[in-house]
Amino acid sequence: MNKNVFKILKELGLLKLFTLVLLLRLPFDFLNAVLSANMIESFIRISEVKDSVNLLKTFGVFLFFTFILFAYNALIWSTISIYADMLFHKKLRNRILDIMLSSTGRDMEKLSAGDWITRLNNDVDRTSDYLVTPINFMHVSIAAFNMFLSSLVLVFLNSSLYLLTILVMIPFFILSNVIIIRKIPLYRKKSQEAYAKYTNWMEPIIESKEAITVFDGQDAVMEKVEEASREILRNNLKAHMLTAWSSFFNIFSGNLGYLLMFIMGNSMIGSELKDFAELMKITQYRAEMLKSINVMNVGFSNMRTNVISAVRIEEILNMEKENWKKDF
Amino acid sequence: MIELKNLSFTYENKEVFKNLSLKVKKGEKVGIIGESGCGKSTLLRLMAGLYEPSSGEMIIDGENIPEKIIRKVSVIMQSPMLLPMSIRENITMGHEVSEDKLKKILEDANIKKWIDSLPEGIETYLGDRADELSGGQAQRIAIARAMCKDTEILLLDEPTSALDGENAASVLEALDRFSIGKTVIHVTHRKEHLNGYDRIFNMKDGCLFLQ
Numbered sequence: 001m002n003k004n005v006f007k008i009l010k011e012l013g014l015l016k017l018f019t020l021v022l023l024l025r026l027p028f029d030f031l032n033a034v035l036s037a038n039m040i041e042s043f044i045r046i047s048e049v050k051d052s053v054n055l056l057k058t059f060g061v062f063l064f065f066t067f068i069l070f071a072y073n074a075l076i077w078s079t080i081s082i083y084a085d086m087l088f089h090k091k092l093r094n095r096i097l098d099i100m101l102s103s104t105g106r107d108m109e110k111l112s113a114g115d116w117i118t119r120l121n122n123d124v125d126r127t128s129d130y131l132v133t134p135i136n137f138m139h140v141s142i143a144a145f146n147m148f149l150s151s152l153v154l155v156f157l158n159s160s161l162y163l164l165t166i167l168v169m170i171p172f173f174i175l176s177n178v179i180i181i182r183k184i185p186l187y188r189k190k191s192q193e194a195y196a197k198y199t200n201w202m203e204p205i206i207e208s209k210e211a212i213t214v215f216d217g218q219d220a221v222m223e224k225v226e227e228a229s230r231e232i233l234r235n236n237l238k239a240h241m242l243t244a245w246s247s248f249f250n251i252f253s254g255n256l257g258y259l260l261m262f263i264m265g266n267s268m269i270g271s272e273l274k275d276f277a278e279l280m281k282i283t284q285y286r287a288e289m290l291k292s293i294n295v296m297n298v299g300f301s302n303m304r305t306n307v308i309s310a311v312r313i314e315e316i317l318n319m320e321k322e323n324w325k326k327d328f
Numbered sequence: 329m330i331e332l333k334n335l336s337f338t339y340e341n342k343e344v345f346k347n348l349s350l351k352v353k354k355g356e357k358v359g360i361i362g363e364s365g366c367g368k369s370t371l372l373r374l375m376a377g378l379y380e381p382s383s384g385e386m387i388i389d390g391e392n393i394p395e396k397i398i399r400k401v402s403v404i405m406q407s408p409m410l411l412p413m414s415i416r417e418n419i420t421m422g423h424e425v426s427e428d429k430l431k432k433i434l435e436d437a438n439i440k441k442w443i444d445s446l447p448e449g450i451e452t453y454l455g456d457r458a459d460e461l462s463g464g465q466a467q468r469i470a471i472a473r474a475m476c477k478d479t480e481i482l483l484l485d486e487p488t489s490a491l492d493g494e495n496a497a498s499v500l501e502a503l504d505r506f507s508i509g510k511t512v513i514h515v516t517h518r519k520e521h522l523n524g525y526d527r528i529f530n531m532k533d534g535c536l537f538l539q
Contacts, residue, residue: 201412207407208409210378210409211411212411214477215421215473216421219422
């Protein structure tokens with residue numbers, strides 16, 4: 001976890017709750033992987049021997065476990081997760097407001113009005129996105145856990161196919177996560193700063209509307225506001241482009257891995273692999289692993305996108321500590 | 329030059345004034361005094377084309393449509409209404425102005441010396457609060473803005489009410505210089521600011537009474 005996010009959670013007293021939410025979710029994806037891989041293997045075997053009695057029984061068993069698993073995820077875990085998210089929003093906004101209200105005029109002037117508004121709204125939302133939306137911190141951790149367990153199973157089932165899968169993925173993973181998305185936080189930071197500039201314009205436009213009208217300043221003001229707006233778009237676009245490239249490499253590595261797996265797996269049937277059902281079971285584990293890697297890639301990308309907001313919020317929280325030091 | 333015929337204005341079902349008439353000749357200086365909330369600022373905004381009268385006719389420099397009236401007048405309000413742009417942009421509002429003309433304007437508005445002392449001069453960016461400016465400096469930028477537009481009619485709405493004695497005197501001095509030969513309507517609650525004006529009206533109960 002990013003150290004700024006960690007500090008914010010600690011300061012708000014929510015670290016334990018978020019750890020709990022994370023731990024509660026960890027087994028879900030792996031159990032889902034085990035369930036789906038075994039379901040495919042069982043159904044292929046049953047179809048090969050045309051055993052219709054067992055087919056219905058197997059269907060019932062898998063339906064029951066799938067229902068239990070998804071009910072746990074949708075009802076119990078999601079409720080706790082939403083509660084944690086709401087609590088985080090509430091506590092963080094209250095904390096920033098508290099700092100704003102107890103700040104001296106001089107401290108308030110350190111940031112423009114637009115910057116205060118952006119940090120209070122946009123940055124709080126983005127920091128929350130870092131933590132709890134479906135594809136960020138929590139799911140990255142879950143995906144990593146799932147990937148680790150799926151890898152263990154794959155090594156146990158067939159080490160050559162596992163090695164092949166990993167070797168194909170590594171270069172793309174590095175290219176995507178280390179090289180391509182490295183600059184995303186910089187563009188997001190610029191975009192947030194431009195957003196603050198944009199917000200800064202709203203109050204003067206309302207207050208000075210009459211002067212703008214009388215002195216025919218609409219074009220000048222529009223140009224300035226559009227300039228800020230263009231800056232937001234420009235930086236967001238650059239960040240999106242990098243995310244898109246990152247996604248492309250992830251999908252490309254995934255499909256390439258499947259292709260090699262089927263070609264090699266097919267020639268292994270009878271020697272290293274028992275039958276087609278076993279290959280499909282391995283493929284399903286590999287699919288779950290790939291899904292985890294994709295979740296991690298997207299998660300890392302989103303975390304890089306949103307982490308700058310956590311840094312901006314931490315600056316405000318630190319502002320109060322600096323004042324405290326000065327006062328005493 | 330300025331002619332108001334039976335002008336009425338209603339705001340949120342409240343009649344601010346009814347059947348108000350006034351004629352102001354070209355180059356004449358007219359002061360309007362009155363208690364807070366009597367409607368004198370509203371009347372000024374009507375004359376600036378910022379509001380539309382409920383009934384009656386208003387002819388300002390030959391124009392009777394608010395959108396066209398706006399082009400014929402300059403307004404200096406109680407608040408300088410500065411924007412988060414450079415001093416230059418606040419004065420010119422994005423319009424082309426020659427450097428010579430701008431220099432003259434800064435001198436007439438009593439701000440050249442101060443602007444020249446700033447590290448970035450006229451390109452100095454005024455933040456969203458324009459904190460570093462005194463009320464007098466901010467108001468003189470607003471005067472420079474009006475000088476830049478340079479219309480025959482100048483409307484003043486308590487331009488010195490938020491200033492201390494020294495700053496108010498300096499702003500009034502700049503305004504006196506600027507208003508030579510212009511038609512001026514000056515709304516204020518301080519009669520002493522209207523010395524030398526051709527006519528002074530007192531606004532009460534939506535009517536104008538000559539003093």
